[in-house]
Amino acid sequence: MSNADTPVPGVSAELLKLLDHLQVALQHIASGLDAGFWTRGEFWIGLLLGLGGIVVSAFGLRYSIKAFREASIAATAARAAARSVKIQSVTPELHEVAQKLGAIDFAIDFITARVVLLEATSRLTRYTMPFKDDPRFSETIAALRNAARDAWTVLDGVRPSDPAKPVPNAVFNGIDGSFSQLVQLISELLGLMETETLALGDDDVDDAH
């Protein structure tokens, strides 16, 4: 029975009608609150849309990571290829330096020895510079530079007191050991570089994973 059907003294019929509408509205709200939200269709539609968004985002993230990895691998491979090209351009020069150092004559004089050593040490410094911080070559390059310094000290030790009266074979006897040490270290460096060239790509690409 509604409020409008029962007249209340001092209250107009319109007000009672309004109260009835308000009561009905409140009952609707109360009945909606009593039922679980999962019983509503909007909830499920929203949920499905949300889950779909998450799945799409996960796929996007996965392909982004994959693309980043591929790019890293490509960059590493490119760097390795560039280094390999550099190595291939340097190795013939190092071969030539080693050959010149190893071909000194028994009767070599001081001036000739000085020219040979100056050229060799200059070229060695230039050719090894790009690799001096590379952990795969740095130890041999450091030893090579020390050996070059030692060779200069040894050469100073055979500088003739009287250039007009050179001591037979003295220059050769003095520098032979140092020059041989240089040749040995250059050969070692060449071996390391050739090994690196052969192994191009495999480990470098693996490193990026």
Add this chain to the structure above:
Amino acid sequence: MSTMPTETELLAYLDELIEASRAGKIPWGQGNPTTFVWDVPNRARITLQQTSGVRGGPQAIMRPRRPGVVLPPVQQRPPTPAVPFTSYVFQVQELATNVMRIHTQNEDTTSVGKKLAELYQNITTNLSRKNLDFLKSLVPKG
């Protein structure tokens, strides 16, 4: 063509040479900072040279390129350290023919090398003394 005397003969000869040098009977000169020369006019030139070298040093040892990679034992060993050594070259050249009669090179750890080192030290001391005497003679006397 050089021929080598036996080690015993060479050691005996070097003993004589050391004695004569110590007594100042041999006029050693200096061919370069590490070589002493004794010229016997029209007969021979005798030289004694100190040389140095390095044995061993870095060798191409493979290293693991990634953590966790285990290499075979041969590749794991540390590089050989560089070991410096000193040796002496003793030569006797016949001037008339320019033939090298004796040429021997010995490290200072061998018996001949030790004897040559003794001779070298002896000559160094004598020449240093002579050079010092010469320097003293240049100082004006008051």
